[in-house]
Amino acid sequence: MTGIVNDAGNAATYAYDASGNISSVARGNAAVSILGFSPGSGAVGSNVTISGCGFSATPSQNTVQINGAAGTVISASSTQLVVQVPAAATNGPISVTSPSGSATSSASFAVTQSSAPLIGGFSPTIGTPGTAVSVSGSNFQTTVNENSLVFNTRTALLSAATATSLTTAVPTFSTSGRLAVTTPFGQTTSSQDFYVPPGAHVVSDVAVTGRMAIGSSQTVSLTTAGKIGLILFDGTAGQRVGLQTTSSSFGSCGTGSLQILGPGGSSLGSTALCNGNYLTAVTLPTTATYTILVAPIGTMTGSVTFTLYDVPADAAATIVPGGSAVTLTTTTPGQSEVLTFSGTSTQRVSLTLSEDSGLGSDCTYISIANPDGTFLVPSTLLCSRNYYSNVLTLPATGTYTIKLRPYGTNKGSGTFTLYNVARRRDGDDCPWWPRDHADHHGSRAGRVSDLQWICGPARKPHHESGQHSLVLLVDFEARRYGPLSLRGLWEQYIRRATDLASDWHIYHPPCALR
Structure with a gap:
């Protein structure tokens, strides 16, 4: 017991010696009194409970300071306050001011230092969902629910915690990536990756692991049949990437695939292991670590080198029917050329396209979308450097979109001309030429x-x-x-x-x- 208050407001505060005996009793009739606080020490951000009398039941009407540094009152009653230790707090007494008066504690509160957590390592470094994992480090909280452990993007359920270790299991739907630990005092991310075999694969299937940066190349060699490779990269939400095989000893295109797996394990796109294949621009849905799965089929073995491209925004502009030609240029494999134009219902237009030697070095797809997203010209494979649409009658008033998408890694310039086609008039001495003459x-x-x-x-x-x-x-x-x-x-x-x-x-x- 640190003190007592009677109905008349008289207060007595007790002091104790080292043996626990009462050494003195202070009596008073103050409107506000501090009888004690608990705990007697704590780190910045922790809570302190102050007992006494004369406090306001409205938190904002109480001012609490720890050695002169004001703390935030979280909850209040007339006899108890809960306060968060402020960042500027130092060792010293606690004071309380309310509409009834003020008081200062006879004892001092000790501010302890606390550091952000650190991950030293974990074991094992690869496992399927449900596998037990032990994380070693420092500055973890001994209360389990004061630690948060995440595998890439999936939060794990902790079964035990000490200041130097956390015990957990690989979460369901987890994918490969770094581990992150968060406590009330900070957050840390592991320097190494934890690998999760995707789909039905098990740990023994994984022969190669690694990490690459967007814009770099990576070689994966699989010399034993039935094995896979897992290569990781970090991406941000909305970023576009493309994947190209630049060298392969796997031979035919039916020997396996390269896939980009997103958080949760779903495939965002795939391409064959054979040389020269390209996975067109994939938009990453969230900021996270992504997995490139190298997966030969059957008894196939070999080596493959691939490049991961950072694909910029499409080259885009507007074009006017009957106006000047527009030239667009792409600089990175996976970029498309996009033009928009305004049209009115029943208006007649025609489009011509001329590609330079870079863009025309491989096939392209061309399409024209209606304002409602349906297609005036469905995606059409164009394997020459020139295109003519024939005369098109626009079905509605609105904005139309012309899109030229490379089939492979070709990039370069395309020049578009959009004609505003006049209608035939009675008596016109130069009507449209018939197609049957x-x-x-x-x-x-x-x-x-x-x-x-x-x-x-x-x-x-x-x-x-x-x-x-x-x-x-x-x-x-x-x-x-x-x-x-x-x-x-x-x-x-x-x-x-x-x-x-x-x-x-x-x-x-x-x-x-x-």
Whole structure:
């Protein structure tokens, strides 16, 4: 007992000697008295309970200081206050001020020093969910629930805790990554990784482990059949990455896969182990450690080198129907080229594309999306450096999106021209050329091409106007060579067509070009 208060407000405070005997009794009739506090010492951020009388039951009406440093009153009654030790506190008496008065303790509170936790290591370093794990270190809390232990992104349930060790089990759905411990005094992350075999794999399946940074390359050699490799990397939410095999001894593309696994173990994308394959840009859903799973099938063994790319935002711009051509350039494998344009319902447009040698070194996919997300032009594989969409009638008013996505690691520039196609009018002496009137063709049997008239000002075209353009597409062995643009006489166009060195058909225009 440290003191007592009677109904009249008279207080007696007891002091004790080292043997526990009362050495003195202080009596008073103060409106506010401090009879004692517990514990007698504590670290910054810990709580102290103060007993006495004359306190306000409203926490904000009490001011508590530890050797002059004000602490936060967490809860209050007329006879008890709970206060958090402030960061500026030092050893000294506790004082309380309330609307009834003030008082200072006769004893001093001792502020103890506490440090953030440190992880020294853990055992084992690999295990499936449910595996028992012991974490060694320092400055852990001896109360179990005052420690938080996380495997990558999954919180583990602790079964025991001392100042130097924590005992737990690998959480369900946990994935490979570092361990993190948090206490009231700080947080720490392990320097080494804990590996979790994904899916149905067990510890004995894992032959290679490691870590790589985005933008670097890694080689994994698996010389025993049935083994896998786990390579980790850190990523942030919204970041885009791409994965390419740059060298492989696995041979055919059916020998296995490279997969990127996200937190929780789900696959974010995969590509084959064969040389040159590319996993297009994957957007990481959260800030965490991710796993690249190298998994041959069957009895396959070999070595593979792969590069993990940091894929920037797509090259993007706007384009205007009937306006100037727009050139976009990609600099990293996995980037796409994206154009948006405003269109109105029933408006007629056509698109041409010309790729440079870098972008056109491999196939690309081109698509045009409607304002509602459906496709005006579904994703189409383009394996030549030129493209022409034919005339498109827009179904609605809104913003349309043109997207050119590389098939592999090709990157470079694409030049887009979006035409605003005029409608045929009665009496127009230069209507659209019919697609069923072939009048000229090449010396060898060829496939019918698609030739259309891109209308300019409403007047007869002639070779000096520069206001009209002819577009020719030649379909030869399922590859398109075009478009070719020509301004001038039909005879010039005939000569240009023969320069294609492939079979061709040309439609005779129903109006004179003169």
